Amino acid sequence: MSFDVETYSDIRGEVRKLCVEFPAEYWRGLDREDAYPQKFVSTLTKEGWLAALIPEEYGGSGLPLSAAAAILEEIQLSGCNGAACHAQMYIMGALLRHGSDAQKEAYLPSIASGELRLQAFGVTEPTSGTDTSSIKTFARRDGDIYIVNGQKVWTSRAEHSDLMLLLARTTPKGQVQKRTDGLSVFILDMREAKENGLTISPIKTMMNHSTTEVFFEDVRVPAKNLVGEEGKGFRYILSGMNAERILIGAECIGDAKWFIDKASAYAKERVVFSRPIGQNQGIQFPLAKAYASMRAAELMVYHAAEMFEAGKNIGAEANMAKMLAADASWEAANACLQTHGGYGFAEEYDVERKFRETRLYQVAPISTNLVLSYLAEHVLGLPRSF
Numbered sequence: 001m002s003f004d005v006e007t008y009s010d011i012r013g014e015v016r017k018l019c020v021e022f023p024a025e026y027w028r029g030l031d032r033e034d035a036y037p038q039k040f041v042s043t044l045t046k047e048g049w050l051a052a053l054i055p056e057e058y059g060g061s062g063l064p065l066s067a068a069a070a071i072l073e074e075i076q077l078s079g080c081n082g083a084a085c086h087a088q089m090y091i092m093g094a095l096l097r098h099g100s101d102a103q104k105e106a107y108l109p110s111i112a113s114g115e116l117r118l119q120a121f122g123v124t125e126p127t128s129g130t131d132t133s134s135i136k137t138f139a140r141r142d143g144d145i146y147i148v149n150g151q152k153v154w155t156s157r158a159e160h161s162d163l164m165l166l167l168a169r170t171t172p173k174g175q176v177q178k179r180t181d182g183l184s185v186f187i188l189d190m191r192e193a194k195e196n197g198l199t200i201s202p203i204k205t206m207m208n209h210s211t212t213e214v215f216f217e218d219v220r221v222p223a224k225n226l227v228g229e230e231g232k233g234f235r236y237i238l239s240g241m242n243a244e245r246i247l248i249g250a251e252c253i254g255d256a257k258w259f260i261d262k263a264s265a266y267a268k269e270r271v272v273f274s275r276p277i278g279q280n281q282g283i284q285f286p287l288a289k290a291y292a293s294m295r296a297a298e299l300m301v302y303h304a305a306e307m308f309e310a311g312k313n314i315g316a317e318a319n320m321a322k323m324l325a326a327d328a329s330w331e332a333a334n335a336c337l338q339t340h341g342g343y344g345f346a347e348e349y350d351v352e353r354k355f356r357e358t359r360l361y362q363v364a365p366i367s368t369n370l371v372l373s374y375l376a377e378h379v380l381g382l383p384r385s386f
């Protein structure tokens with residue numbers, strides 16, 4: 001394995017420099033107002049970081065997944081929040097891998113330049129939850145168009161995106177042999193759709209995440225916006241989900257490092273009973289343990305990225321990377337809050353905000369239970385539990 005913490009040190013240094021322009025006060029203010037970090041996202045876009053994975057022939061920088069992971073890790077480590085725009089990096093993967101040449105030429109250069117934002121991913125629905133094959137949103141073919149009806153939930157950044165990668169049923173579940181057949185992926189131009197049956201409604205959450213519910217009422221999508229073959233969409237989004245899990249794992253590593261650094265600094269300077277609290281092993285050990293968990297998870301994240309880059313089958317590694325990294329960030333978040341005592345709850349220390357933000361990754365984009373079920377069934381060969 002070639003990964004070490006110095007990997008991509010130039011990229012990491014540049015990203016850190018950019019993030020300095022977006023200090024804690026910036027994020028605190030947005031959090032208070034539930035506002036979108038537009039300036040941060042525009043700056044990342046302008047500097048080309050969100051086009052890291054787009055090949056050079058389409059105007060991106062053609063970097064490998066591990067470089068994108070390093071970018072997102074540094075964003076989180078700097079105290080910023082990549083969740084506002086991380087999807088602009090990886091959603092286009094489905095288009096890149098499975099789209100036609102005409103689709104790639106039509107969209108990828110504009111996505112690379114930031115002229116078009118593709119950062120809404122419409123998969124989850126209220127009645128199906130984790131059981132993606134049971135989604136009900138239906139796209140019915142009618143000549144040169146598909147007519148879409150249904151509802152998505154937790155479609156993050158839909159209000160800050162021009163396009164959505166949409167998963168819909170094109171054949172009813174009862175008429176397919178395998179339950180994952182009959183699902184199709186579309187590029188939905190939300191700018192047009194908003195005039196024609198698409199409604200986006202924000203959901204307020206415990207952290208500032210710009211997530212929404214989306215309703216489709218006879219939304220017309222040109223048939224040329226179908227990605228790949230009709231009915232094969234589940235397979236296309238799975239390959240994208242592996243990249244997403246690795247990148248979100250990298251964000252969790254950045255979060256874990258932020259919490260550990262923040263707590264260690266505070267433990268050295270906070271004096272109680274006439275000595276720094278960090279002199280007590282009761283304070284040291286949870287932080288040392290969190291550090292060890294973070295390092296182990298970091299190895300898995302970059303190992304999974306390397307396997308992805310080598311084109312290997314990485315379902316297990318992508319899932320493990322995401323779960324271990326999310327666990328490590330949550331362990332570090334708890335240790336950091338505990339180290340800060342009462343001050344950990346005060347807005348001005350930023351611990352409570354990052355604590356709320358990193359908690360999400362126990363649930364999304366895939367919950368821990370589902371990762372464990374995957375490993376039990378597909379790696380250990382145990383009977384499927386659902």
Ligand SMILES: Cc1cc2nc3c(=O)[nH]c(=O)nc-3n(C[C@H](O)[C@H](O)[C@H](O)COP(=O)(O)OP(=O)(O)OC[C@H]3O[C@@H](n4cnc5c(N)ncnc54)[C@H](O)[C@@H]3O)c2cc1C
Pocket residue numbers: 120121122123124128129130131153154155156157205209211360363364365366367368369370373385386
């Ligand atoms: C802030 C936020 C942003 C999100 N952004 C997006 C997005 O942009 N696009 C998108 O498509 N989705 C998005 N999601 C959805 C996210 O991926 C789902 O919330 C997640 O996959 C879980 O689905 P659910 O919430 O319906 O939970 P459910 O499926 O209802 O599950 C609830 C709980 O039951 C557990 N559970 C369910 N079935 C089993 C089982 N068989 N065995 C053991 N445990 C089980 C789950 O692990 C979970 O803990 C987002 C969610 C949140 C909260």
